[in-house]
Amino acid sequence: MSDDVRAEWPLYEVFVRGKRGLNHVHVGSLHAPDDEMAVRHARDVYTRRNEGVSIWVVRADAITASSPDEKDPLFAPSGDKVYRHPTFYAIPDNVPHM
Amino acid sequence: MDDHESVYDGLLGSDTSHWAFGHDFEDPLAGVDTTLPEGVDGAELAAYCLMLGDDALVLSHRISEWCSNAPDLEDDIALANIALDLLGQARLLLARAAAADPGVTPTLPAGSPVPPEDALAFFRDAGQFRNARIMEVPNGDFAHVVTRVLLVSAARLAILERLTASRDHVLAAVAAKGVKELTYHRDYAGRWFLTLAQGTDESRRRLLAALDLLWPLYAEMLASHPVEVSMAAAGAGVDPSTVADEVDVVLEQVFAMSGVERPDRQPLAGVRGRVGRHGLHTEAMSLLLAEMQVVARAHPEGRW
Numbered sequence: 001m002s003d004d005v006r007a008e009w010p011l012y013e014v015f016v017r018g019k020r021g022l023n024h025v026h027v028g029s030l031h032a033p034d035d036e037m038a039v040r041h042a043r044d045v046y047t048r049r050n051e052g053v054s055i056w057v058v059r060a061d062a063i064t065a066s067s068p069d070e071k072d073p074l075f076a077p078s079g080d081k082v083y084r085h086p087t088f089y090a091i092p093d094n095v096p097h098m
Numbered sequence: 099m100d101d102h103e104s105v106y107d108g109l110l111g112s113d114t115s116h117w118a119f120g121h122d123f124e125d126p127l128a129g130v131d132t133t134l135p136e137g138v139d140g141a142e143l144a145a146y147c148l149m150l151g152d153d154a155l156v157l158s159h160r161i162s163e164w165c166s167n168a169p170d171l172e173d174d175i176a177l178a179n180i181a182l183d184l185l186g187q188a189r190l191l192l193a194r195a196a197a198a199d200p201g202v203t204p205t206l207p208a209g210s211p212v213p214p215e216d217a218l219a220f221f222r223d224a225g226q227f228r229n230a231r232i233m234e235v236p237n238g239d240f241a242h243v244v245t246r247v248l249l250v251s252a253a254r255l256a257i258l259e260r261l262t263a264s265r266d267h268v269l270a271a272v273a274a275k276g277v278k279e280l281t282y283h284r285d286y287a288g289r290w291f292l293t294l295a296q297g298t299d300e301s302r303r304r305l306l307a308a309l310d311l312l313w314p315l316y317a318e319m320l321a322s323h324p325v326e327v328s329m330a331a332a333g334a335g336v337d338p339s340t341v342a343d344e345v346d347v348v349l350e351q352v353f354a355m356s357g358v359e360r361p362d363r364q365p366l367a368g369v370r371g372r373v374g375r376h377g378l379h380t381e382a383m384s385l386l387l388a389e390m391q392v393v394a395r396a397h398p399e400g401r402w
Contacts, residue, residue, distance in 0.1 A: 009170070030171075030172050031170060031171075031172060032172065033293055034293070036289060037289055037290075037293070040176070040285070040286055040289065041172040041173075041175075041176065043282075044172065044175045044176040044179050045171075045172055045175050048175075048179065
């Protein structure tokens with residue numbers, strides 16, 4: 001039996017893939033006692049309406065995120081470089097998910 | 099797709115047929131042949147469907163009482179999902195009972211719009227219900243509902259797995275749908291059982307107390323009633339006693355992993371051999387039905 005008793009379950013971030021060929025998308029977060037139960041909880045909370053064919057969960061404290069303070073140095077320099085966007089090409093109709 | 103107003107836009111794209119409200123869901127009975135198989139007695143099939151259906155209905159009601167009371171929002175939703183799955187099974191099974199033998203359906207005032215499965219659910223008294231008593235006993239703590247779902251789903255899953263081969267196409271279809279649902283219920287409850295058993299001293303104490311309380315009701319689910327034996331002989335049903343060993347093996351595995359001893363408790367006695375399958379229930383059953391049925395009975399001509 002574990003001596004490590006916490007007041008609250010750890011927070012997990014949940015990613016669901018809608019169908020084959022699409023990416024997993026972040027849909028929300030939940031609390032769970034362990035990784036396996038987090039998958040079950042994610043199934044119950046986020047895929048009740050046929051949303052998914054695959055679930056990823058990850059402990060929220062395992063995610064390293066950028067800080068809002070770094071917004072300008074990280075993202076502003078790309079703002080004026082329109083040539084990096086492939087907007088000068090027409091995308092054929094039969095190319096999905098672009 | 100770049101700018102997600104809602105996270106679900108990202109999941110679903112513009113394909114709204116993927117969305118809820120009846121779209122894109124399997125209808126388990128669509129295209130299923132509802133005629134009685136040759137050699138199967140309609141009245142017996144109806145009695146058998148009531149046994150399976152009442153188990154699901156009564157346990158569904160008990161689990162639904164957990165709504166908003168679970169220790170965490172996530173388990174609240176998990177338990178509500180399980181209750182809804184069971185309610186879905188009950189609806190199909192009661193509808194099948196009424197179709198196989200219209201005589202089982204309680205008589206309502208002429209012109210009442212209440213469908214037969216609702217009449218069976220809301221207008222029968224305790225003595226007419228055929229569920230095993232483990233479904234009806236009052237809720238306890240969270241360990242109690244985990245243990246009850248584990249014991250019931252282990253037994254019901256084994257029965258429905260066999261029932262997928264039923265000569266009655268409706269029962270076979272209901273069983274095929276139920277197997278997927280019950281596999282999840284058993285997995286959910288089994289994981290929680292292990293977690294509580296290996297958790298804190300308090301969680302383990304509560305789990306053992308719940309198991310001790312529910313164990314005397316376990317054997318009744320897997321005892322055979324003459325209707326079950328006869329339906330099994332006709333190739334339409336399953337005699338629960340034939341899967342008892344299989345269910346025992348599953349539970350022994352869960353107990354062994356959890357470090358829990360199989361309780362040494364005798365089965366709860368019936369009265370002169372009569373148990374839940376004969377319509378003999380605990381006093382909790384009438385109280386459960388009073389709450390479940392009061393609105394429907396107050397408005398027998400109501401449309402819902």
